[in-house]
Amino acid sequence: MLTGRLIEYDEAGDDVRRIYDDIKQSRGVKDVNNFWKALANHPPTLVRTWESLKEVMAPGALDARTKEMIYLAVSISNACEYCIRSHARGAAKQGMTAEMFAELAAVVGMANETNRLVAAWQVPVDEAFAGTLQF
Amino acid sequence: MLTGRLIEYDEAGDDVRRIYDDIKQSRGVKDVNNFWKALANHPPTLVRTWESLKEVMAPGALDARTKEMIYLAVSISNACEYCIRSHARGAAKQGMTAEMFAELAAVVGMANETNRLVAAWQVPVDEAFAGTLQF
Amino acid sequence: MLTGRLIEYDEAGDDVRRIYDDIKQSRGVKDVNNFWKALANHPPTLVRTWESLKEVMAPGALDARTKEMIYLAVSISNACEYCIRSHARGAAKQGMTAEMFAELAAVVGMANETNRLVAAWQVPVDEAFAGTLQF
Amino acid sequence: MLTGRLIEYDEAGDDVRRIYDDIKQSRGVKDVNNFWKALANHPPTLVRTWESLKEVMAPGALDARTKEMIYLAVSISNACEYCIRSHARGAAKQGMTAEMFAELAAVVGMANETNRLVAAWQVPVDEAFAGTLQF
Amino acid sequence: MLTGRLIEYDEAGDDVRRIYDDIKQSRGVKDVNNFWKALANHPPTLVRTWESLKEVMAPGALDARTKEMIYLAVSISNACEYCIRSHARGAAKQGMTAEMFAELAAVVGMANETNRLVAAWQVPVDEAFAGTLQF
């Protein structure tokens, strides 16, 4: 931790406990991760982050596993160890296999490579891509 | 373009034409994108990049749509306009809907936010995450 | 350290000592941080970096605390642990409170999120923003 | 825009209008920016993003100008043109002067430089920085 | 430009003219680039940036061409169009050929790919790499 402490349930205030209870129930876990215990040093950030995350990660047009894998892909691209480790577990819990992980890692690597080739050559956007995408 | 020209099929050498033919056949398109026409200024990069991309993006443990969406997510995170525009179309072609795109964008935004919250607070890795992930 | 050693005052040459003395006096500290002791392996980098930093971080139109907080915000965004830890202390020394830190972290997270939403949707610049900003 | 359209008030649904009204009232503006008109293609993202932003950017331990400047600093560091242009105006509206902007830009540049010097030399964290920061 | 104007020689103050003269003489050019004309809105930034750049880019243990190519590589990795375009010309002026550019772009792409593979797999540093590098 840079500052503050990991706030445990027993010492937490009511607003923090409400979020911890919701996290534990939503995820079926006995305790919350350090991420939440760190954010609990600033309850408004804890509340807002959890409520945003719960909404964004809920199954919708994309299933929970795909969402976790996208999260993981971004975290790998940003080299955030904590995020990689926690979301790899989250994705695995949703069914990501070792083979899927390896393919995800390969795609993240490749995208980072070609993003730079595009920058290097300053490739102009194709006319077909310039307009608005219709689904 | 920073340098070189977009190399069209008619003016391309045999090694470049072979790749263009393969791209067109693999993707069922009449012409290749500017990205490939730019890389054709350096045939070894064209050949290697296409062959790597074809292998990495082929359906495997992950289907083609999920792979395109991961590619898109990384490209959004890196703010590569060309890559966002081309892979959004690639993903849409594989079945990504407008709603899926919007959810993907939300996850990418959220991951970038929480990656920084982790850095800000210097959250220590949970003991449960420190070990090797078993699938 | 990747290479070299942390250069202590006693073993340093005159050019390095002159900088160390200036750092200690400017900051009112008894010893310089590891950052400077590392750069002392290449005196021209030490001299240039310190003189630039001293100029850039001096109170001007922005006060020292605001400058330290901007520095910290960028370092969080880039996930540089050393820089986060040292500039959080620098900002705290200038009056940043725990609450200010938490709000700063929240803004950094939010900016990283919306920066990617802008990229995802490829939001066009408003006409009102396209021109030159007049203060 | 990558996809969708900029959603104007007249064509917007009730949930979107409610947010537009709140933005216009909170900021004292006649119309909302393109950012919000783009997010309105996915109302849940519009609602969540606005409510998060309103909370995070509200004056608290940090005043509104400092928050806008931190936002701007991160957006410069990430090279997001839209975000730089809109938040530079937001900061100016809160009192950022041309001189303050120039100093902010200098700090962002300097932080990006020293963040990489730290990485290059792999500077070890000082013992004094390793512990928890007490304010 | 976000703000200010491109400051031309005729309207510049003495401190700015001194730098413009030095740039023109050092580089053997008739006029300075827009980068310098933009920084001239804040003379202290102009002076400091030019003097730092002149020192850092001067031939030393590395020749001018290698330095320009490293600068270009970083700018590609960061996708800074202005920087890519200006430093590609700078490197070409120092002897970088089209083939060298293409190889440089390939290395930058590859490094960005493998940097992420390392993050994905969380590869532990080899014992042989953990210590201090001796040249």
Place this chain on the structure above:
Amino acid sequence: MLTGRLIEYDEAGDDVRRIYDDIKQSRGVKDVNNFWKALANHPPTLVRTWESLKEVMAPGALDARTKEMIYLAVSISNACEYCIRSHARGAAKQGMTAEMFAELAAVVGMANETNRLVAAWQVPVDEAFAGTLQF
């Protein structure tokens, strides 16, 4: 490691051993680095990455040392510790001296600074830079 194990030669399959043999012979080393032992958990990634890297890093228009230094510069800019440590050694093996390293680090820092100054001021591309670069 996030997942899998470092795969040693004795327990590796034939496809992995073939790559290990090639790496050891190409580089004149007795054992391969952890990077390769990690990728061996997914042989297609191992094979593709090695073959790509071998091609990209082979001396061509750029010599091996310059390529290693460009790789190192990108890795520093991305703050990938593993990559910095391994490629600093790779570059040193090809003749990079301590002084060259220090100058490389300074250029990487400087490029990261000016990349952000360009973004901050939104410097317009000079007419002379907008066209295609002729070598």
